[in-house]
Amino acid sequence: MSGSVYLxxxxxxxxxxNDMPGALDALRRGGMPPTPVSIARGVGWxxxxxxxxxxxxxDRVRRTVRQVVAQTGDWGARTAPLFVASSSLDVGEMEHEKPDLRLGGDLQDFAGIVAAxxxxxxxVFTISTACTSALNALLAAADLIRSGGADEALVLGAELDNxxxxxxxxxxxxxxxxxxxPFGAERRGLVLGEAVAALRLGSRPARWRIxxxxxxxxxxxxxxxxASAVRAMCQAALAQSGLRPDDIDLIKVQAAGSPVNDAIEVEALKQVFDRLPPLVSLKSSLGHTLGAAGAAELALLVGCIExxxxxxxxxxLDDTLGIALTxxxxxxxxxxxxxxxxxGGGHASLMLRDCHA
Incomplete structure (x- = not known):
């Protein structure tokens, strides 16, 4: 279909x-636990x-980025648009290797490291809109392809050690x-995660369509x-896709584990959907990967399904929420x-269709 965009x-x-087969094997074994990290002397999380x-x-960034992008296939001359999404960008390098350059440099510096x-x-574009960074990068790349501005694009979400x-x-x-x-009876907040995820978007038909x-x-x-923003983003994504609420077969929720925000999200979804579709949360498997979350969770979800x-x-789970995770x-x-x-108030949604279903 003309103007269609595929994953x-x-x-x-x-x-x-470090790759999808390894991730799926880890999930079969029950996942991986978080690790204590020292923030300052005597303070860790x-x-x-x-x-x-x-x-x-x-060096670790370069190696990981290359490994992850290689999983998406051969890019030939690598002339397609590249969208680099992150919250922390190169703060980790400033901490470890440039202590006199605290929060200095240019917003595009990290994308330059990735591109090199x-x-x-x-x-090469930088998208940094906090936790919605990778999903906004995907939406921007999809718009570019849909409009005929490119045949392919690479979206790379990265949240790294800092x-x-x-x-x-x-x-x-x-x-x-x-x-x-997420949605737990004893949830006490979010747990951060590190990830690098790559999404290859194109105009040629594939199994997954945006x-x-x-x-x-x-x-x-x-x-x-x-809640009003959650309702608005879901309704706008449905409208753009030409779908009704009862057409949705699965929702990948935000559900970061916040006592208040998880409850607000559930209440808003119940206002959009008369009957909630099955729900899945991935943050108990990945942690909250912040600016990379949209790409990392999409990649893992597709990997799990395939x-x-x-x-x-x-x-x-918290019984008072009245929901279940599939x-x-x-x-x-x-x-x-x-x-x-x-x-910052960012709320982003994506509609994904399995063309093989």
């Missing part, structure tokens, strides 16, 4: 492993970290002391979820809604 390939490195690697921060690692020849992010979230008392428990999406910003609660593996929930992929699975909510 033609994915790549992922996360706490679950839990993070779902990438597998350890040798070398400098920049890939020897990328096409135009103490600054964990220290900031801890100072706001938003972090849980243990593992992530049928719509939306980004709604409501800054009334800069660090929280707004690989016949499903994330487990090993903690009790323990397996729904038998009928054609239209999927993916939601991401972030700091």
């Amino acid at each position: 033609a390939g994915t790549g992922l490195a996360s706490v679950l492993g 839990m993070v779902y970290k990438l597998p350890p690697q040798e070398g400098s921060w920049r 690692a890939l020897d990328w020849q096409g135009p 103490r600054f992010t964990a220290a900031g979230f801890r100072a706001m008392q938003l972090l849980a002391p243990g593992s992530a428990q 049928t719509g999406g939306a980004n709604v910003v409501d800054g009334r609660n800069p660090s929280g979820t707004e 690989g016949g593996v499903w994330p487990s929930t090993d903690y009790p 323990t397996e992929a729904p038998a009928k699975l054609r239209n999927i809604l993916l939601n991401v909510v972030g700091f």
